[in-house]
Amino acid sequence: xxxxxxxxxxxxxxxxxxxxxxxxxxxxxxxxxxxxxxxxxxxxxxxxxxxxxxxxxxxxxxxxxxxxxxxxxxxxxxxxxxxxxxxxxxxxxxxxxxxxxxxxxxxxxxxxxxxxxxxxxxxxxxxxxxxxxxxxxxxxxxxxxxxxxxxxxxxxxxxxxxxxxxxxxxxxxxxxxxxxxxxxxxxxxxxxxxxxxxxxxxxxxxxxxxxxxxxxxxxxxxxxxxxxxxxxxxxx
Amino acid sequence: xxxxxxxxxxxxxxxxxxxxxxxxxxxxxxxxxxxxxxxxxxxxxxxxxxxxxxxxxxxxxxxxxxxxxxxxxxxxxxxxxxxxxxxxxxxxxxxxxxxxxxxxxxxxxxxxxxxxxxxxxxxxxxxxxxxxxxxxxxxxxxxxxxxxxxxxxxxxxxxxxxxxxxxxxxxxxxxxxxxxxxxxxxxxxxxxxxxxxxxxxxxxxxxxxxxxxxxxxxxxxxxxxxxxxxxxxxxx
DNA sequence: GAGTGGTCTAGACCACCAC
DNA sequence: TGGTGGTCTAGACCACTCA
Numbered sequence: 001x002x003x004x005x006x007x008x009x010x011x012x013x014x015x016x017x018x019x020x021x022x023x024x025x026x027x028x029x030x031x032x033x034x035x036x037x038x039x040x041x042x043x044x045x046x047x048x049x050x051x052x053x054x055x056x057x058x059x060x061x062x063x064x065x066x067x068x069x070x071x072x073x074x075x076x077x078x079x080x081x082x083x084x085x086x087x088x089x090x091x092x093x094x095x096x097x098x099x100x101x102x103x104x105x106x107x108x109x110x111x112x113x114x115x116x117x118x119x120x121x122x123x124x125x126x127x128x129x130x131x132x133x134x135x136x137x138x139x140x141x142x143x144x145x146x147x148x149x150x151x152x153x154x155x156x157x158x159x160x161x162x163x164x165x166x167x168x169x170x171x172x173x174x175x176x177x178x179x180x181x182x183x184x185x186x187x188x189x190x191x192x193x194x195x196x197x198x199x200x201x202x203x204x205x206x207x208x209x210x211x212x213x214x215x216x217x218x219x220x221x222x223x224x225x226x227x228x229x230x231x232x233x234x235x236x
Numbered sequence: 237x238x239x240x241x242x243x244x245x246x247x248x249x250x251x252x253x254x255x256x257x258x259x260x261x262x263x264x265x266x267x268x269x270x271x272x273x274x275x276x277x278x279x280x281x282x283x284x285x286x287x288x289x290x291x292x293x294x295x296x297x298x299x300x301x302x303x304x305x306x307x308x309x310x311x312x313x314x315x316x317x318x319x320x321x322x323x324x325x326x327x328x329x330x331x332x333x334x335x336x337x338x339x340x341x342x343x344x345x346x347x348x349x350x351x352x353x354x355x356x357x358x359x360x361x362x363x364x365x366x367x368x369x370x371x372x373x374x375x376x377x378x379x380x381x382x383x384x385x386x387x388x389x390x391x392x393x394x395x396x397x398x399x400x401x402x403x404x405x406x407x408x409x410x411x412x413x414x415x416x417x418x419x420x421x422x423x424x425x426x427x428x429x430x431x432x433x434x435x436x437x438x439x440x441x442x443x444x445x446x447x448x449x450x451x452x453x454x455x456x457x458x459x460x461x462x463x464x465x466x467x468x469x470x471x472x
Numbered sequence: 473g474a475g476t477g478g479t480c481t482a483g484a485c486c487a488c489c490a491c
Numbered sequence: 492t493g494g495t496g497g498t499c500t501a502g503a504c505c506a507c508t509c510a
Contacts, residue, residue: 004497004498004499005498005499006498006499040499040500041499041500041501041502042500042501042502043498043499043500043501044498044499044500047498047499061507061508062506062507062508063506063507063508063509064507064508064509
């Protein structure tokens, strides 16, 4: 045997997904079925499935199965990341949050596409700025599914939407896709942030999924570049 | 039992590392010893050790043991990442590389500290720019340990240093720590890149380690922000 | 209640490393 | 040659989902 058994099973399933044998949204055969059809033990199948999960091909749900995810835009191996905003939450200096918008509307065409929802699905729109030492540095724009979050208040937004979702509503956030770009500031950026002559904005886009693999939140975090910093620990 | 057994073992070992019971560079007790002292099976210990490894606490080396890593600067959970440069390597359009410097010198004081080496350790200094469609967009600055890489030529640098290291020298790169910031361009950036009025540079710093957990390369990749893009798939 | 994934066990053989 | 981690097996019990 040239390769590890679990690795060849992994590659086999990746090919099946890429060839459309399992479409996005489908569930894979159960671990017992896979063990039988690959003539191996269940633990070995589980190693292969865990790698598929780590690489973003599937999401495992207890009692249901392994759901195939949409990999179109994310077909290379990447993983965790910590932003300045997330870092600051574990530091002593808390940012001061100002809520600029908190509305309940129909989603824009762009959001309908990004979140794969219809026009009739109501969404919360939240815009907040974060200030450190009286300098407004981060602009956070959130879109959340009203069907999952029936109530949202200014107080909640000034604190932390995440802790409200997880602790008070009891929803379990499963994973997030992130995208980072550097862009020119918009008029909105210039009016709500202390840009101080900076001509670039670091934009972190988050697509947040629940345990059942449904997208329920889109977050855009726009950072002034001088206070921006990522640290990453990459395993090859 | 409140928690998973493997998770409580994981937490126990994390505490031991943070409390200095195992110092950076030490090896943990073997998997068989740990299985015995936690009254569990070896596979369960391995689950805990794999999580320690994923979170950057240890590095497992076959035949030797689990080496404790220095977590001082990296004590939060993060992982993989793909830069525009790394992406472009898997695309059809290859960048044109220009080698601006290829010298063998004593390391600067900054490099001595960053790479934890002495003044007498010779290092290669490589500076290259990468052009796409005749626009110079990325500046790559590399510092490599001469003791690991006795020969280095202009031809190798114009191709790929990585493939030379891995395929020709047979060295195995184990993992890399990355840091991303946005900075003002230096004079060097302005002279070697086509900045075109851009007043920011996206800087990706890489600390590359070999299998025996020794740091052997420092890479700094300086991108023009318009052609910069990260995509990340983060599991919580 | 049948089926799913999550955890755990006690063994086995292997490749690799150091002495 | 003995010890290390890497892989694999054939079972077991559990928590969870869904009809």
